[in-house]
Amino acid sequence: MNIVNSSTIAAIATAHGVGSIAIVRLSGPEALSIAQKLSKRKSIQTRRAHLVTLYDEHDEPIDQAILIYFQAPKSFTGEDVIEFQCHGGIVVANMILQEVLKSGARLANPGEFSKRAFLNGKIDLSEAEAIAKMIEAKSEDAAKILAKQIKGELKNYIENLREKLIRILAYVEVNIDYAEEDLPHDLQKQIEQQLNDIQKELQKIVASSKRRAGLIEGFKIAIIGKPNTGKSSLLNALLDYERAIVSDIAGTTRDTIEESVRIGTHLVRFVDTAGIREAHDAIEKIGIERSIQAIEESDIVIAMFDASKPLDAEDRKIIELIQKYQGQKEFIVVANKVDQGKAIDLADFDALYMSVKKDITPLTQKLQTLLDSFANTQEIMLVTNRQIEAVTAALDNIIQAQTPLQMGELEIFAFHINKAIEAIGSITRPMQSSELLDKMFGEFCLGK
Secondary structure (H helix, E strand, C coil), X not given: CCCCCCCCEEEECCCCCCCXXXXXXXXXXXXXXXXXXXXXXXXXXXXXXXXXXXXXXXXXXXXXXXXXXXXXXXXXXXXXXXXXXXXXXXXXXXXXXHHHHHCCCEECCCCHHHHHHHHCCCCCHHHHHHHXXXXXXXXXXXXXXXXXXXXXXXXXXXXXXXXXXXXHHHHHHHHHHCCCCCCXXXXXXXXXXXXXXXXXXXXXXXXXXXXXXXXXXXXXXXXXXXXXXXXXXXXXHHHCCXXXXXXXXCCCCCCCEEEEEEECCEXXXXXXXXXXXXCCXXXXXXXXXXXXXXXXXXCEEEEEEECCCCCCHHHHHHHHHHHHHECCEEEEEEEECHHHCCCCCCHHHCCEECCCCCCCHHHHHHXXXXXXXXXXXXXCCCCCHHHHHHHHHXXXXXXXXXXXXXXXXXXXXXXXHXXXXXXXXXXXXXXXXXXXHHHHHCCCCCCC
């Protein structure tokens, strides 16, 4: 597909701020002529780095820069693309951008370069989303996963899956044309088995993608426990500075406190919650409600107990929460203050007995092992909510198609398989509408 764009767009492609190099990017039919005008060069070879002086409209020099020309269609967008690599900082790049705009280009909308690449068939939507996520990657593992997706790993998987569903649909459509005849029994069994295999595979991918979402967005870890179990002390030890107030007075932390820290290669956001107990006032009640919400929103939960005191009703409330969310969340149980005595047995929860004020190494090592386990898999990963929703919609239709298949209602079966194919296909190339694409690419960075 080749979409003709009449306008030439421009934007600063590098982050704002002080740096050694800044890049101003152009794409469109006037990109080359604008570059010739600013550089006063008549001949610009494609894919060659040219050292040029750039001039403003009054023939005053702006900067000495590297100019690179990517001729259509062999460019990121599929159009003529120019890059000016100038000296860094805000001023020079903005001066060049202003001259480019005066020469006939317009300022690009966020994500418009990637949108043009998509419309011109240079990338599919899964690759475009991976590019956007790569910029925001929170860990080395995220970068590796996204690099595979940019290379086309998800696209190839989706195309293969789509082919399987189309083949199934084709077999059934032939039999619909000969309505007097039933679907051959052996063929029906084969289709049922194929659909069952596809269903299990997609369910596994959706569950795995949700569980591993922290690799892309950053993991969220909630620290829970009754008051005075050492939650704030743990947060301060993890951060290596006094972020939370530590006091022997119960209820000192009355709201959630959030801070980020790196564990191994992973960026982790810790949430120190208010102690979970019976609230004595409205503010404390809100804090406790937010603590429970933090559990529900977290990837991992650290449940803390005071090892020096026997379990009480408030501790049992924490145990109830562990049992309620076990299977949905990863839990690490910490028996703190073991230096003051050991009055509890939490062997059933594989608890870590330690003193967070003395040494948190056992906890950080266990966290790193757990976080690494999310990354150590070769499974396909869906990296956006849109992709997860698309696969979930396909799954729903595959499940709904199975009863009509068994009942011989082939038209209804074909309807659901068509819907599943449409949902799966939307991951790489959705039904196009200008409004939909504007919304998707509008979330990208300016200059991408």
